[in-house]
Amino acid sequence: MSSDRLQRVALAAIVGSLSLSAACTYTEDLGMADLRGTVRVKKEDATITLTNLAGEIWEVTDPRAIGPVYVGVYAGLDDSLYEYPHPEWGPVLGDGAGDAFPYGGGTVGRFAWGCYEATVCKTVSGRYDSYQSVLDFFKDELRSPLTDAEGNEITSAIEFQEKCFQAEYVTSDGELDIVGDTDFVENGDYYEAEIQILGTRFEPGVTVWGFIDQPDETFSFSTCDDSDGDYNAYYDERYYKGTNFEEVLNFPGEYIRNGDLVSDTAAVVDDPEQPFTIEFGFKYED
Amino acid sequence: MLAAAALAVGLVGCDRAADDLLPQANEAAPQIIEIGELPVLPQSATDEISATYCDSEGDAPNCYYGQVRATDGTTVGGATFTFKGTGSPVCVVVDPESLTWNQYIGAGSSTVTWGYPDNNADDGDMDLFGGLTSYYTGSPGIEIGDFSGFYTDSLGREIEIDYVECYNESPYTGGEAHAGRGAPEFCTINTAGREGIDYTVVLETFSVPRDDGLLAFSAAVFEGRCTNQTDSIGLAGITECTMTGEARTESGELRECSRQLEFAYCLNTNQPSKQYLTGFCCANPGVCGDDPPDGICSEIDVGAFCDDNPSLCNCGT
Numbered sequence: 001m002s003s004d005r006l007q008r009v010a011l012a013a014i015v016g017s018l019s020l021s022a023a024c025t026y027t028e029d030l031g032m033a034d035l036r037g038t039v040r041v042k043k044e045d046a047t048i049t050l051t052n053l054a055g056e057i058w059e060v061t062d063p064r065a066i067g068p069v070y071v072g073v074y075a076g077l078d079d080s081l082y083e084y085p086h087p088e089w090g091p092v093l094g095d096g097a098g099d100a101f102p103y104g105g106g107t108v109g110r111f112a113w114g115c116y117e118a119t120v121c122k123t124v125s126g127r128y129d130s131y132q133s134v135l136d137f138f139k140d141e142l143r144s145p146l147t148d149a150e151g152n153e154i155t156s157a158i159e160f161q162e163k164c165f166q167a168e169y170v171t172s173d174g175e176l177d178i179v180g181d182t183d184f185v186e187n188g189d190y191y192e193a194e195i196q197i198l199g200t201r202f203e204p205g206v207t208v209w210g211f212i213d214q215p216d217e218t219f220s221f222s223t224c225d226d227s228d229g230d231y232n233a234y235y236d237e238r239y240y241k242g243t244n245f246e247e248v249l250n251f252p253g254e255y256i257r258n259g260d261l262v263s264d265t266a267a268v269v270d271d272p273e274q275p276f277t278i279e280f281g282f283k284y285e286d
Numbered sequence: 287m288l289a290a291a292a293l294a295v296g297l298v299g300c301d302r303a304a305d306d307l308l309p310q311a312n313e314a315a316p317q318i319i320e321i322g323e324l325p326v327l328p329q330s331a332t333d334e335i336s337a338t339y340c341d342s343e344g345d346a347p348n349c350y351y352g353q354v355r356a357t358d359g360t361t362v363g364g365a366t367f368t369f370k371g372t373g374s375p376v377c378v379v380v381d382p383e384s385l386t387w388n389q390y391i392g393a394g395s396s397t398v399t400w401g402y403p404d405n406n407a408d409d410g411d412m413d414l415f416g417g418l419t420s421y422y423t424g425s426p427g428i429e430i431g432d433f434s435g436f437y438t439d440s441l442g443r444e445i446e447i448d449y450v451e452c453y454n455e456s457p458y459t460g461g462e463a464h465a466g467r468g469a470p471e472f473c474t475i476n477t478a479g480r481e482g483i484d485y486t487v488v489l490e491t492f493s494v495p496r497d498d499g500l501l502a503f504s505a506a507v508f509e510g511r512c513t514n515q516t517d518s519i520g521l522a523g524i525t526e527c528t529m530t531g532e533a534r535t536e537s538g539e540l541r542e543c544s545r546q547l548e549f550a551y552c553l554n555t556n557q558p559s560k561q562y563l564t565g566f567c568c569a570n571p572g573v574c575g576d577d578p579p580d581g582i583c584s585e586i587d588v589g590a591f592c593d594d595n596p597s598l599c600n601c602g603t
Contacts, residue, residue: 075439090437090447101437101445203441 033202033272039069039108040192041212041280045261051217052143063184063191064127064137067221071210071278072105072249073200077266082253084262084284087209098253104200105249108193111224112177113232113241115164116154118147121224121242126183131157134178142219149237167234204270211252212261212280222257223248258286309356312499314536317357320427321350321367326376326507335506335529337540349506353534356494356501362430363491364412368419368484369507371477377512377524378452380489381470382412383502383533384544385526385551387563389575399558401582402567403575408533409468410494410501414454416475416487421449430490451475455512467493472524474511502534527552543573543601550598562598565591569599
C-alpha cells in the first residue's frame, strides 16, 4: 500500500471516529431520570411485637425484621383518603381503591425465598449476610427455628447452603437473593439504606413517598402473595415460593396495614442529580 | 407442457371465492342498535327468563331478545343499553346465539360425550363491557364507543384512563376473559353509592353466524354478583341455560329446536355419562353439525332416549 493511500485511510478513520463521537452526544429527551437517595427509620419505630401460640409476647428490634421498603415517585401528596400521608389519587371507580399513577419506583429488599417452605413470604432480600444469620434470626428473634419439609430443625449453615444450591440449581451464594450484602446500616438512632429508582419518568417537583410493609404479630406481610411467584418442584416439595402482589405502588392503600411505617416527610425532587432522603416516621395504627 | 398444465390447474384453484366462510350482508337487522333502559331483575328471574318474560310488560321490557347484522367491515357493530345503579353489585349477562362445543375426535369410542359435531355456522359472539353512562363516548344507536377519559395530575401530566367498570369475566379465574362463540358472557358492576345513576353496557359484535349473517342475542341485568346467581349449572352460575331461546330466524321467530339444543347441552354438561347431546343430535340431526362419526347414532338407542326425554326429541314436528 502506498503512503498516499495509507494517509487517505487514516484520514477516513479519523473522520469516521469523530462522527461516531458526535453521535454519542445525542440527547433523547425521554423525560426520564435515575433518582438516588436514602431511606431511614428510627430503631424504636422499626421495633415489632410478635406473639406465638403459647401466648408469649415479645419485641424485636433488628434490621432483619424490616419488611420490604416500597418507594414511589408521584405527582404529589394528599391526606384526604387515609389517616396517613399518601400519594394523590386518580379517580376512584367501583370496587377500586384509586390508582396513584406513580411515575416510577423501587424497593429496598424484596421477598426472597429461603430454600425451605417455612421461609415463604417470611424472608426479604438484603437482610441477611449469611446462612447462619437466617438461622439465628428464626431461632432467636422469631422463636421459631427454621425447619425442613419433615419438620427437622436446620442447625447447620452448610446444610442450609447445600439445600439452596440444590433447590436453585446454583453453585455460588452470589446467585441467590437470600444472602449477600445487607441494605440497612445503623446510624445513631436510625437504620438507613441507600435506594435507587432507575428509569423513572421525571418532572421537576415530583414527590418521593413510600412505606415499609412491617410484619404483623405472626411475622406475616400484607404485600406478599404466598400463592404466586416461582413454583418449587423439588422432589415431593411442591409449593409457590411467594412474591409481592402486583401494583403495590399504584394502590398502596390496599396494602398498608396496622404497624406499617409510612414516610411522613416526602421528598420533593427538582434536580434528579441531587440525592433525596425520606424518613418513615408515621406508624399506622388502625 | 407438464408445467403449463400444472399452472393452469393452479390458477383454477385460485378461483375459489370462499364467500361461504364469511357472513353475508343481511338487511333484516341493523348493524348498531340501542335497546334502551333495562330494569335490574331479581335473582329469581333466572328461573323464568325467556323472550316472553322479557316483553311481558309492554313498552318497558324486562330484558332483551333481538339481533344485529354483520358490520360492513369498517365500523364496529353491536348494541347498547342502560340500567340504573341499585347501590349494590349487579350482574350483566349477554348470551349470543347459539352454542358451541369442541367435537371429540380422539381414537376412543364414537359414542363419547362430545362425539357429535357442532354446527359452527349458526354461532356468533359478542363482547361485553360497561361503565358509567357519563363516561361513554359512543352515540347510542349510531356509533359504538368506549369509556376512555383523561386524568390530569397536579404536575400537569395527562393520563389516559379506561373507565370501564366491567369486562367479560372468566367462569374459571374470575379475571377478564372471553367466553368464546355462542357462550354467555357476564360481568359484575358494583354500583355502591350510585343508586339511580345511569350505566351503559356495550355488547360489541365480534363474530356473526355464517348461515344467515344475523347475530341474535339476549341480554339482562340481575341483582347481585354474577357468582351469586341462583342457576346451579356451571362454575359461576351463568350458563347457556340462564337465558335460552336467543337464536332467531330472519323474521325474528324462535329458531326451531334451538332451546332444546341448549337444554341438551346443559344436561350433557352436568351428566356427561347420559349422552344427552348425542341423543338429541341423533334425534334432530339438522340442528347439529354435518358428518357425524360413523355409527355414533347406531350405538345409542335413540328410541329409548326419546322415550325418556320426549321434550328433546322431534322438536321440529
